[in-house]
Structures are given as C-alpha cells and as structure tokens.
Amino acid sequence: MDIEQFRKAGYQAIDRICDYYSTLQQRPVVPPVQPGYLLRSLPDRPPEAGEDFDVIADDYQKLIVPGLTHWQHPSFFAYFPTACTFEGMLGDLYASSTCNPGFNWSSSPACTELEMMMMDWSARLLGLSDHFLNSSGVGGGVLQTTSSDSALVATVAARSRYMRTHPGTKMEELVMYVTSQTHSLGVKASLVLGLECRILDVRAEDEFGLQGETLKVALEEDIAKGKHPFFLIGTVGTTSSGAIDRLEEVGEVLQHYPSIWLHVDAAWAGVTLACPEYRKTAQLEQINKYATSFGTNFHKWGLVNFDAALLWVKSRKDLTDALDVTPEFLRTKQSDAGAVIDYRNWHLGLGRRFRSVKVWFVLRSYGVEGFQKYIRECIELNDYFASLVRSSTNFSLIAAPSFALTVFRLIPHNAFPGVTLSEDLLNDINRSMYARIGARHDILLTQTILNGTFCIRFAVGAARTRKEHLDQAWSLIQEEAGSTIEEWAEKLAAGKN
Ligand SMILES: *Cc1c(COP(=O)(O)O)cnc(C)c1O
Secondary structure, three states: OOHHHHHHHHHHHHHHHHHHHHOHHHOOOOOOOOOOOOHHHOOOOOOOOOOOHHHHHHHHHHHHHHHOOOOOOOOEOOOOOOOOOHHHHHHHHHHHHHOOOOOOHHHOHHHHHHHHHHHHHHHHHHOOOHHHOHHHOOOEEEEEOOHHHHHHHHHHHHHHHHHHHOOOOOHHHEEEEEEOOOOOHHHHHHHHHOOEEEEEOOOHHHOOOOOHHHHHHHHHHHHHOOOEEEEEEEEEOOOOOOOEOOHHHHHHHHOOOOOOEEEEEOOOHHHHHHOHHHOOOOOHHHHHHHOOEEEEEHHHHOOOOOOOEEEEEOOHHHHHHHHOOOOHHHOOHHHHOOOOOOHHHHOOOOOOOOOHHHHHHHHHHHHHHHHHHHHHHHHHHHHHHHHHHHOOOOEEEOOOOEOOEEEEEEOOOOOOOOOOOOHHHHHHHHHHHHHHHHOOOOOEOEEEEEOOEEEEEEEOOOOOOOHHHHHHHHHHHHHHHHHHHHHHHHHHHHHHO
16 A cells, blocks of 8 residues: 555545444444354455455445444443543554554653653643652653553562562562452452462442451451561442442551552542542542552543553652663663653563553543543433432442442332342342343443342443433333343242242
C-alpha cells in the first residue's frame, strides 16, 4: 500500500466507523453467532499472493462486524463499561502511525514526557496528593496495560522492597493479602510470583468491605506463625458489587506494620474521584494518606480507549530498585545523568505503546468539566435504575448501589403461596431468570455470587445510554421475571404432586 492508497483506504475506514456508530443502536448487543462461525469462514493459511485491500476491508465488514459484541451499545450493561471515544481512537491512530516502543527517554523524548505530564494531569484531575506526581521527583505515575499488570508490578516492587529491608527472609515466609472480593488480579499476582496469598473474609453486613479488625487478626496470626506479611491490596469499587474497603481502619492497622505495602485497586471506580462530591465515598483522603501505590483504569469508565491503566507510586525508587536491569546497549547519557525517566524500569516489558497521546486528546477535548459531567450522568442513570428496582415488590437490591453499579435479584415474595423461599431456591430461580436474559441478543448483563447469593449486576457507562434504554431494560427484565415465575410455579406445583 502506498501513501495515496493509504489515504483512500483511511478515508473509507473512517467513513465506515462513522456508519457503524450511527447504526449501533439498531444492532443486537450480542451477536447471534455460534462458536466456530468465523473459523469456518476463514482460510486456514495466509494467501500466497497479496490481496487487494478493498477486498480485505470489505471482509472486515462482512465477517468480523457480525461477530462483535457491541460494548458501546446503549443497552450494554454487563461487566463494566469499556471507554471508547472518537478522541481516543484518533489518539491511537496517531500513536500507531509513529510506532515507537518508547522504552527510554531517548527512544522518543515526546513519548516519555507526554506520559509524565498526562500522569500528573490525571493525578490532579483525581485529586491525588503531590507525592504521586512525576513533578515531585520522588513519586510518579506510569501507564500500564491493565490493572492486573499494575497489581503485578506493585507486588514485585513490594516484595523486592521487603526483601531488601529484611535480609535473611525466605521467599516462602512472605504472605500477601486480598479479600474474597478483590479482583482475581491479586491471586494471579501471587500465582505468577509463587507467593502465599491469604484471602480475608468480608461480610454482607459491612457491604463487603474489608474491616480493619479482620486484617489485624490475620496479621497477628500470621506473624505468630513466623510469616512475613508484606503486601495488601485494598479495593475501592469491587468488581462484583462495587464494595469499598474501609481504608481508614485498614490504614490505622498498617501504621503498626510500616513494611507492608498498600496497593489500592480502583480499576473501575477510581475515575469518580474526578468529582469532588464522590471523593469522600471513594476515600480520597485515605488513599492519599495510606496508599503506597494506587491504580485506576481510564479504559473502563474514563473515556480513554483500551488500554490505559494508570498506576501511581509514592516512591519511584521502589519500582526501579525492583525492575531496573540495564545492559550496556540500553545505557544513555541522559539516564546515566539521572536527568530523565526511563519508563522501561517502571513495568514488566521493555517496549510500550504510546498511550499518553490518547489520554492527552481526551483530557483536552473533554476538559475536567466534560469528564465530570460524564461520570455524573452515569451515576444519575444508575440511581434511576436502582429506584426502579427499589419500587418493585418482586426485586431487591443486594447491596446499596455503588456509583454506577446496581446488584439485585428476584425475590418473588408472594408468587408461590405456601412455599418457603430458601436461599437455594432463590438462587435457582435467579439462575433461571439470568439464563432467560442471557439468551436474548438485545441486552447484556452479568451475574455474580456474593457470599453464596446469586445476583445480577447492572453497570451503566456506555456513552450512548439514556434513560429510555434503562426503561427498556427494566421492562425486559420484568418480562423475563414474569416468565421465570410462571416456569417455577409449574415446577413447584409438579414437585408437590
Ligand atoms: C476490571 C477490574 C480489574 C481488572 O482490570 P484489567 O485492567 O482488565 O486488569 C481489576 N480490579 C477491579 C476492581 C476491576 O473492576
């Protein structure tokens, strides 16, 4: 493809992307395809002779688009949203057009310096303390691929710091902590590193947030056994229910254990810190006071296209002490002089994508006000959905709505006279209802289990979702609940006979 062909194909691609977005609402959220649909349509090896790009571009429309789940669809309420803005797309396009791996400052000064500044902009947007700023010269921020990578990097750095300051400790004596509601990234980090991970209990009465007392008891038990606690992941906005660990209590306990690194994972909910009115709920003060590292994803609810996981540390030396391996060919005079950041020492890979350009485009185009407005609108929409659930006699909220997430279940109190609605029966009924909703293509929700209770998650965040889509979703959920109740009325009656 030469420059003029690229120009033509590029214009066509943008046109088709625009058409995709203007017809998005008429598409099914979930594609009506069966496993193997695409594998059967593709040749099993690359073509011998190169093909015409027009044909390739047409095949994308014909074969790929029909097999996409449309995460930007206004009726997508599953998992968490994944941000996708036109500014973000253009940022990615430019970044990809220069293709440089940006591993150290001199490999492309613009990449490092834009990232340094975007991490500081983002820290200020969220109200993080100056200790996390790159401009502090001590702490700093870096763009990682995902929050899972952020947590892994934090674990590696915490382990390395602990081993350096506690010489003679054996690796198998180390123990890290998560709760039963922590994202799987915690257990995964322990698996990757071969470390013991203790999973702390949380209770429904505490809205599934970690209490200080639980942590204190666990630490005392483990230390009495000769173990070495070195790392804890606290969460602001868990994946299942949006739970928030009690960071004030946790932080007070950790004051007595200064060698333990607290990483706060706010992959989804961290962006709410952009709005001053949510800073108390999202525990900004405690994050600033107690967190050794803090991470949030702009690629979830933060308007920047995947991937953009932001990680901040109060001490950049903790990262570089753990991850700096500098062979001769990577040495530069700027690094040797300590004049620049070499981001390759702040994450696992060597090369890295130029992600900061899309962050720059989005933050400039939206401004702080636009960013806040989007977060507030999503939360308002979710409040509206939660009010629909609350007003129904057949449904209950399982936890208080958290930001833009509602977790609920069907509890049909009066539907089956004479039948006791046991926990097991309610779980089975809700599984049936979820299966019915899951068989539809016009909406997507996800399930979860909270301490044994099967429930349904409803997450608002797609940029095109409006009140009318919530009304539609709610009427569809009620319709499926009605069918579920009929199905179970028959089953229960048959069981009695
Ligand atoms: C989604 C999520 C993650 C994982 O995010 P990745 O960037 O995909 O690794 C981690 N923690 C929480 C609380 C999440 O909601």
